[in-house]
Amino acid sequence: MSTTATAIGVSPKRGVWGGGNEPLKASYGKLMMWFFLLSDIFTFAALLITYISLRVSFPSYGGPVDTFVGSNEYWPVPELVFDAIPFVHGVHIPLAFVGLMTFILILSSVTMVLAVEAGHRNDKKDVVKWLLWTLLGGITFLSCQAWEWSHFIHGTPSGSLITYVNNMGQTVSEIVFGANLSVNEYGPANFAQLFFFITGFHGFHVTLGVLLLFLAFYQAAVGIYEERGHYEMVEKIGLYWHFVDLVWVFVFTLFYLI
Amino acid sequence: MATQQNKSALEVMPRDEAKIKKIWKTAGILLLLTLVEFVFAFTLPRGFLLYFIFIALTIWKAKYIMMEFMHLGEEAKPLFYSIIVPLIFLVWLVIALVKEGSDIFIMRW
Numbered sequence: 103m104s105t106t107a108t109a110i111g112v113s114p115k116r117g118v119w120g121g122g123n124e125p126l127k128a129s130y131g132k133l134m135m136w137f138f139l140l141s142d143i144f145t146f147a148a149l150l151i152t153y154i155s156l157r158v159s160f161p162s163y164g165g166p167v168d169t170f171v172g173s174n175e176y177w178p179v180p181e182l183v184f185d186a187i188p189f190v191h192g193v194h195i196p197l198a199f200v201g202l203m204t205f206i207l208i209l210s211s212v213t214m215v216l217a218v219e220a221g222h223r224n225d226k227k228d229v230v231k232w233l234l235w236t237l238l239g240g241i242t243f244l245s246c247q248a249w250e251w252s253h254f255i256h257g258t259p260s261g262s263l264i265t266y267v268n269n270m271g272q273t274v275s276e277i278v279f280g281a282n283l284s285v286n287e288y289g290p291a292n293f294a295q296l297f298f299f300i301t302g303f304h305g306f307h308v309t310l311g312v313l314l315l316f317l318a319f320y321q322a323a324v325g326i327y328e329e330r331g332h333y334e335m336v337e338k339i340g341l342y343w344h345f346v347d348l349v350w351v352f353v354f355t356l357f358y359l360i
Numbered sequence: 361m362a363t364q365q366n367k368s369a370l371e372v373m374p375r376d377e378a379k380i381k382k383i384w385k386t387a388g389i390l391l392l393l394t395l396v397e398f399v400f401a402f403t404l405p406r407g408f409l410l411y412f413i414f415i416a417l418t419i420w421k422a423k424y425i426m427m428e429f430m431h432l433g434e435e436a437k438p439l440f441y442s443i444i445v446p447l448i449f450l451v452w453l454v455i456a457l458v459k460e461g462s463d464i465f466i467m468r469w
């Protein structure tokens with residue numbers, strides 16, 4: 103079987119080991135994207151399983167939901183921590199905002215798969231249109247997350263009375279507002295640390311995704327892919343974007359539901 | 361301009377309505393499953409059963425994203441298995457670290 107110059111869009115000069123063939127009937131670029139994603143799955147899995155492990159090492163809040171107060175003695179109930187939405191101050195609307203964020207990310211994944219489908223048909227107009235919608239979804243999601251972080255850091259007007267060991271080694275009891283890496287008003291220090299690290303790492307992936315989407319949008323719009331003869335780049339960036347959505351599905355369940 | 365016209369040899373194919381319909385159907389399923397999780401979060405009592413349902417629904421959603429959106433099912437079988445089979449290691453990691461976490465819980469509280 104001939105292995106040279108059969109791969110799409112790869113110069114025959116690059117040879118068999120430089121992407122000049124298609125092992126497993128997938129192009130070199132797509133194959134490498136899949137293996138990168140596999141390694142990224144392990145990274146996120148390690149973070150999320152660490153979350154589960156620390157979560158089960160703390161007691162759950164056992165009392166009735168109405169009388170919940172933040173304490174570093176037990177893990178908080180997520181629907182009581184994430185209960186704010188923008189422009190409505192001091193109203194208890196549990197999980198609505200994060201639900202909206204999840205909807206936005208899933209919808210942006212749908213528009214991405216529509217862009218990939220349009221790419222298969224060489225339909226430049228549709229590719230550009232759906233990439234723009236995906237880009238918009240990604241930027242909206244990031245903006246929502248920025249608000250979510252800001253609210254988490256600044257906290258509620260009442261705060262919580264927390265007893266903890268400060269960085270001078272003294273045990274202090276004081277009203278704590280919001281969250282930082284050493285103490286927070288919602289629960290154990292681990293809770294805020296994991297929240298910052300895991301949603302932050304996911305947000306970093308979304309940011310990279312938005313940059314890649316902009317690249318694909320620009321290159322599709324000026325006709326670079328049309329000249330190249332295929333829209334495979336859209337497909338590869340699409341794989342990455344779906345992965346970001348996939349990770350969020352797990353982050354949503356572990357942080358906001360359990 | 362004349363060269364431009366010669367270059368656009370890429371033929372635009374018509375929309376495959378059945379395929380597009382399937383994409384939107386998958387989107388509907390994903391949103392519905394999220395909605396179900398949402399309702400359960402407020403109606404069912406917290407505990408092992410609820411967490412089990414949440415994780416089962418999450419893995420179900422993950423399957424839809426990987427198979428329908430990322431088209432992993434359409435790849436060659438060796439590629440499919442080289443992505444899926446390594447994930448079995450994660451099962452052990454979950455078991456080991458949940459055990460470790462609950463042991464820390466017993467020691468500490």
